[in-house]
Amino acid sequence: MEVLELDKQKEKDIVDICLLAGRIMLKSGAETHRVEDTMIRIGKAMGITDSQSYVTPTGILFSIEPTSNSYFSRISERSTDLHKVDEVNSISRQLTGGKLTVEAAREQLKKIERTSHVYSLWIQVVVAAFVSGCFTIMFDGSWFDFLPALLAGGTGFFAANYFHRFIEIRFFAEFLASMIIGVLAYFFVSIQWGVEIDKIIIGSVMPLVPGLLITNAVRDLMVGHLVAGLSKGAEAFLTAFAIGAGIAVVLSFL
Template identity: 60%
Template sequence: MENKFPQSIEVIELCLLAGKIMLQCGAETYRVEDTMIRIAASLGIPESHSYVTPTGIIFSIDGTEPAKFIRISERTTDLYKVTLVNGVSRKISSGELTSQQALIRLKEIQSADFTFPIYQQIIAASIASGCFLLMFLGQWADFIPALIAGGVGFTCFVYVHRILKVKFFSEFIASFVIGAIAFLFVSLGIGQELDKIIIGSVMPLVPGLLITNAVRDLMAGHLISGLSKGAEAFLTAFAIGTGVAVIIAFF
């Protein structure tokens, strides 16, 4: 029993860290639960239980230790980290990594920063905005206005979010700026179709992964996670729509 106690604590810490990284980086709820249970089973604990919501993880080892809880305060999109955690889980299952080695590897993944620099994200958002305009059958004459509006709007989203820490307001302000720039271009005769410019420019702000995960969680039977993610996606869409509606109402 004395040898099992520290091993159980280590397994709990390992599973919670793996789940935390995956949930913070945009993984689906059922994938997080399945990964945690598989890691525990591979380390000699076949009867573990996990309960995951978008804001927290509860994990327990059946009949040995009290349930442990970890809070998730921030979530982003980093599917590369999700892939790395899945790779660690597979290596644990195949016996290539011990629990100590896996814990060290997960801590390295957690502290690593794989995100692209801000300027590259802005450039990508700008190009994507112009391409979305063309995808929605916009004119080539509106490509540059959409590119500029999308880049400036995404820049506002990034930096306003750093100050306010409330995603709803940063998305509202970003869409408001996009609408204002699009209206300015059309008023000056540089742009042709106001609606196509706005639609193409706000697409980098649309929570596509969040909507997809909400539907997949609902289909997998995780109703609480699915509904909460759906509500978050709805609030994001509402913020984007409100910002554009304010511009249209004023002008």
């Protein structure tokens, strides 16, 4: 009975650490194949040579053997925090190299899960505003369009985050934010603060474009994770469609 209890406790420790590592990475914007690979490597470092991991953008399935019980972890929210992904990868490498104990790894993973590296909303808005202005110049806009793009892009990014607090579906938040960007761009050009409305709009919507999501979708498809790649691609398409639809609605009425 004591041996059985020890085996159960070891299994619980392995499952907890692997699921915790996978959950942190998936919530932080890692590709699904990277999450699976990290979980399997952690399992091997803990003496499990035939662990099974299946990851989708919304959930993780893990078992220590093909015929053993499977454990599931639901992922409801995802963001972008690549620093956390790097930290979990570092812990995985240390475990594999025997430089870290199981208990120390568990404590570090829990600390990573509690820590947030996300900047405050106002810092994000300021950065998004300058990025919008710079993208406008990069897309052959004139310096007269820099300030309008800066103001429209910052306002649109703030609106997207503000609306998302009250509207759980990101499609509508991004749709409304892009409409605001279109209205502001038209307004600035009409009062002669800007020259080319198309360049202002293109630069202003760039902070809303799901670049990481598109990259992960392509990478997952390239390594054969068709379900994850297609679902992420569909999510990216809906975001792009929301942005385009919001701008189209504004321009069709003005």
